[in-house]
Amino acid sequence: MKGVLILLGIIAVAVVFCGVVPFWLMPEAGIAVALPVIMVPGEVVWEDFLGVEGLTITNTLIGTLLADIVLLAFAFAATRNMKVVPGRLQGLFEVITDALYGLAKSTAGPNAKKIFPLMATIFLFLLIANWIKLLPGAESVGLMHCAHEGINGYPRNGIILEVNEAMDAGERATEADYEACYASEHGEEHAEEAAEQEEITGEAVGEAEPDPIDIQPEMTETEGVRDDIYAVTPFVRGAATDLNLTLGLGLLAFVAIQYFGVRAHGVSYFTRFINTPALANVAKRPMGAMDFVVGLLEIISEVAKIISFGFRLFGNLFAGGVLLFVMSFLVSMLVPAGVYVLELFVGLIQAFVFAMLLLVFSAIAMEGHGDHGDEH
Amino acid sequence: MEITGNLVDAAKAIGAGLAMIGVIGPGIGIGVLVQGALSAIGRNPDASGQITTNMILGIAFAEAVAIYALVVSLIILFVL
Numbered sequence: 134m135k136g137v138l139i140l141l142g143i144i145a146v147a148v149v150f151c152g153v154v155p156f157w158l159m160p161e162a163g164i165a166v167a168l169p170v171i172m173v174p175g176e177v178v179w180e181d182f183l184g185v186e187g188l189t190i191t192n193t194l195i196g197t198l199l200a201d202i203v204l205l206a207f208a209f210a211a212t213r214n215m216k217v218v219p220g221r222l223q224g225l226f227e228v229i230t231d232a233l234y235g236l237a238k239s240t241a242g243p244n245a246k247k248i249f250p251l252m253a254t255i256f257l258f259l260l261i262a263n264w265i266k267l268l269p270g271a272e273s274v275g276l277m278h279c280a281h282e283g284i285n286g287y288p289r290n291g292i293i294l295e296v297n298e299a300m301d302a303g304e305r306a307t308e309a310d311y312e313a314c315y316a317s318e319h320g321e322e323h324a325e326e327a328a329e330q331e332e333i334t335g336e337a338v339g340e341a342e343p344d345p346i347d348i349q350p351e352m353t354e355t356e357g358v359r360d361d362i363y364a365v366t367p368f369v370r371g372a373a374t375d376l377n378l379t380l381g382l383g384l385l386a387f388v389a390i391q392y393f394g395v396r397a398h399g400v401s402y403f404t405r406f407i408n409t410p411a412l413a414n415v416a417k418r419p420m421g422a423m424d425f426v427v428g429l430l431e432i433i434s435e436v437a438k439i440i441s442f443g444f445r446l447f448g449n450l451f452a453g454g455v456l457l458f459v460m461s462f463l464v465s466m467l468v469p470a471g472v473y474v475l476e477l478f479v480g481l482i483q484a485f486v487f488a489m490l491l492l493v494f495s496a497i498a499m500e501g502h503g504d505h506g507d508e509h
Numbered sequence: 510m511e512i513t514g515n516l517v518d519a520a521k522a523i524g525a526g527l528a529m530i531g532v533i534g535p536g537i538g539i540g541v542l543v544q545g546a547l548s549a550i551g552r553n554p555d556a557s558g559q560i561t562t563n564m565i566l567g568i569a570f571a572e573a574v575a576i577y578a579l580v581v582s583l584i585i586l587f588v589l
Binding site for chain 1: 573577583588
């Protein structure tokens with residue numbers, strides 16, 4: 134009897150929060166969930182920041198700086214006042230550091246001390262950067278502006294986008310819509326500016342019109358020009374959803390791996406790629422020729438690490454962001470909570486995987502090279 | 510039925526969908542990996558910590574291939 138009541142309660146809660154509220158009450162009030170603009174490059178928040186030409190602030194850069202600040206603040210707070218008997222924050226940091234050092238020790242052995250600082254820094258930074266995008270407001274609160282051509286937008290209601298229909302993907306703005314919106318936004322004084330823009334873009338539209346692939350280009354034209362299509366550019370976006378950061382980290386990891394290798398073995402480190410000793414002894418050991426070719430192939434797999442590092446992180450985090458957008462868009466309550474839990478896990482795992490791979494590759498680069506002949 | 514709309518958009522959607530076929534391999538691979546790790550933990554529960562770490566590393570390698578497919582389809586959808 135009690136089980137039946139609990140089941141009925143769960144069903145009632147599910148119906149209310151997954152049915153009634155998102156599909157009836159919220160559209161009724163005009164606050165249904167809008168589908169955000171999904172863009173691969175970081176979206177520009179400020180162009181020419183502080184008047185400096187070409188200094189563009191994207192929202193992924195803001196996310197990165199925020200993660201830096203949070204990490205530095207935590208680290209400062211934890212180490213400012215260190216005691217023999219640690220407080221809570223210091224204790225937390227000690228647990229994390231200890232676990233990471235244990236991991237480094239078990240993987241890299243005596244070399245752990247050299248790799249550990251870089252690996253732990255990257256882990257902590259990525260962990261915080263990945264979790265910052267899960268905070269409320271990240272990827273959703275931002276500058277509202279007229280939707281550019283080809284971007285879906287919604288009418289504006291004060292400071293929020295008005296969405297009065299559940300699962301409404303918005304209206305795709307055309308060039309004319311953007312101009313009309315720009316003109317109504319900036320009023321009379323900027324009318325000339327808008328007109329100038331219209332002239333410039335008018336030509337572009339004229340050129341693009343005889344496009345044979347568009348089956349019915351008039352279809353979009355017949356709906357008329359709207360001047361109220363807005364889109365939001367969020368202030369903060371997950372740092373790792375920008376390829377610039379992930380490929381940069383991949384490059385850093387690659388350089389670090391080579392550095393560790395060279396520091397451990399000197400110039401002879403590169404004989405694992407261009408295997409001259411094996412080639413010199415080819416008369417004695419004919420299989421040395423094979424080793425030489427394998428060494429050349431190693432170069433490719435070494436360079437591929439950059440791409441592998443960069444795209445793994447980017448793909449996971451960006452796909453996670455899109456998943457969050459789409460789940461919140463489809464069912465705005467209850468269901469996204471599960472996705473958030475998944476993303477919490479993915480953020481941790483990806484930070485761990487990045488640090489762990491850096492550790493393993495560095496350990497391989499540093500580990501015994503002198504007994505190379507004995508391996509075969 | 511008359512087809513309306515932009516043919517390029519349709520082709521992009523189809524191409525992005527086709528690109529994601531590449532996820533089949535990593536899916537099978539991750540399944541095999543976890544199966545092996547679980548049976549290893551079943552045989553030797555004491556080593557579960559190290560097995561889990563190595564399993565996650567292996568999953569990361571297998572998953573990278575899936576992520577390449579995902580990136581291709583994302584590029585088709587949002588960049589091209």
